[in-house]
Amino acid sequence: MKNFNFYNPVKIIFGKGTIEKIGTEAARYGKKALLVYGKGSIKNNGVYSAVTESLKASGVAFVEHEGVKPNPVLSHAREGVKKAKENKCDIIIAVGGGSVIDESKTIAAGALYGGDVWDFFTGKAAIKDARPLLAVLTIPATGSEMNSGFVLTNEETSEKFASGSAASFPKVSIMDPLVTMTLPAAQTANGAVDALAHIIEGYFTTKDKDAEMTDELVHAIARSVISSTDRILANPKDYNARASMMWSATLALNGLQALGYGGVSFINHAIEHSLSALYDIAHGAGLAIVMPAWFKYDLKISGPERLAKFGKAVFGVTAVSDKEAAEKTISAFEKWFAKIGAPLRLSELKIPAADIPKIAENAMALINMWEIGCDRKSVEEILRKAA
Numbered sequence: 528m529k530n531f532n533f534y535n536p537v538k539i540i541f542g543k544g545t546i547e548k549i550g551t552e553a554a555r556y557g558k559k560a561l562l563v564y565g566k567g568s569i570k571n572n573g574v575y576s577a578v579t580e581s582l583k584a585s586g587v588a589f590v591e592h593e594g595v596k597p598n599p600v601l602s603h604a605r606e607g608v609k610k611a612k613e614n615k616c617d618i619i620i621a622v623g624g625g626s627v628i629d630e631s632k633t634i635a636a637g638a639l640y641g642g643d644v645w646d647f648f649t650g651k652a653a654i655k656d657a658r659p660l661l662a663v664l665t666i667p668a669t670g671s672e673m674n675s676g677f678v679l680t681n682e683e684t685s686e687k688f689a690s691g692s693a694a695s696f697p698k699v700s701i702m703d704p705l706v707t708m709t710l711p712a713a714q715t716a717n718g719a720v721d722a723l724a725h726i727i728e729g730y731f732t733t734k735d736k737d738a739e740m741t742d743e744l745v746h747a748i749a750r751s752v753i754s755s756t757d758r759i760l761a762n763p764k765d766y767n768a769r770a771s772m773m774w775s776a777t778l779a780l781n782g783l784q785a786l787g788y789g790g791v792s793f794i795n796h797a798i799e800h801s802l803s804a805l806y807d808i809a810h811g812a813g814l815a816i817v818m819p820a821w822f823k824y825d826l827k828i829s830g831p832e833r834l835a836k837f838g839k840a841v842f843g844v845t846a847v848s849d850k851e852a853a854e855k856t857i858s859a860f861e862k863w864f865a866k867i868g869a870p871l872r873l874s875e876l877k878i879p880a881a882d883i884p885k886i887a888e889n890a891m892a893l894i895n896m897w898e899i900g901c902d903r904k905s906v907e908e909i910l911r912k913a914a
């Protein structure tokens with residue numbers, strides 16, 4: 528097990544009926560909030576009124592910044608920064624999924640910065656400080672509610688880049704599994720694939736294959752994501768399955784999932800970010816296409832040992848050799864993705880194989896920035912396996 532530092536200051540308030548606590552929590556940090564949300568789901572399911580009534584009851588004023596789109600874009604984040612500055616908002620409240628929380632993290636840092644927020648994503652500027660951010664999570668998927676990272680798309684350049692800083696952790700995240708009951712099945716599936724993607728990146732690219740505690744945590748999160756999703760799709764009103772899924776997705780990217788691995792590579796994410804930057808597809812859908820293809824490619828390079836271990840622990844794979852177990856594990860991923868309705872091929876999302884060189888070229892920007900050590904030819908090979 529490699530040495531590590533672990534720091535995670537996010538206060539989690541979890542469970543039924545917890546959204547009404549947002550006002551009291553927000554009042555600890557400021558008097559005027561920029562209230563950031565998406566395209567309307569929170570108005571249809573009662574979350575918007577629960578949040579705004581609680582803020583009013585606690586004397587927290589708010590200015591609204593609505594319309595964050597899935598795969599949030601730079602122009603909308605810039606508008607949010609302007610609004611936060613002009614209205615002298617001293618806190619940011621995100622109500623929604625990863626897209627809303629990520630744009631809110633951008634705004635929280637941008638509100639205290641004199642330059643353009645895209646500087647945080649290109650490495651031109653480091654984030655020194657940010658307005659306090661509080662989140663009300665409505666979809667289990669990204670883990671953004673309990674981590675310090677965030678992702679934004681520059682729609683002019685088709686670059687989907689990430690940023691992060693110690694100042695970017697939410698102060699508080701409220702997670703009420705009841706609000707996830709209005710999620711369409713496709714979004715439930717996208718979230719499940721994303722949570723699995725977060726744990727497999729580290730598990731399969733670890734620099735230390737003897738970090739048993741983290742391996743076992745990863746197995747447990749994977750089993751929980753899979754069984755909770757199966758239960759939710761069979762019965763969308765199953766509260767305990769919703770709760771288990773919500774907490775599992777948070778644990779899948781709050782730092783714990785990679786401790787002792789000595790640094791991990793986010794290769795599947797680097798490739799997927801190009802798919803969602805170029806075609807505006809859901810992040811989870813893109814990952815379902817990339818992951819099995821990358822497993823097939825990586826099996827030749829890294830060998831079957833990790834895939835065999837994962838498959839035995841998570842999917843109950845039995846086999847006479849590691850090679851057979853590894854192949855069965857990849858096939859178990861594909862079968863489960865298909866079962867929950869996630870796409871497996873670029874063609875299913877009408878992305879032509881002829882675009883593969885363009886996608887690979889786009890992905891190289893992140894691969895180089897994240898120092899992943901994968902060349903363009905290899906990315907094309909991975910994508911061809913997903914065509």
Ligand code: NZQ
Nearest residue numbers: 565566567568597598624625626665668669671676709710
């Ligand atoms: O916009 P509204 O109307 O709110 O609808 C949203 C959106 O259409 C809907 N939704 C959310 N909660 C709902 C609901 N519909 C009904 N009932 C509810 N309770 O779901 C749709 C998707 O929302 P979005 O926030 O885009 O989903 P997700 O949480 O998967 O976030 C995806 C974004 O996060 C980034 C992704 O790249 C993508 O841009 N990621 C962020 C990470 C991070 N900060 O740590 C890591 C991830 O790897 C990922 O890259």
Ligand code: ZN
Nearest residue numbers: 721724725796
């Ligand atoms: Zn992800």
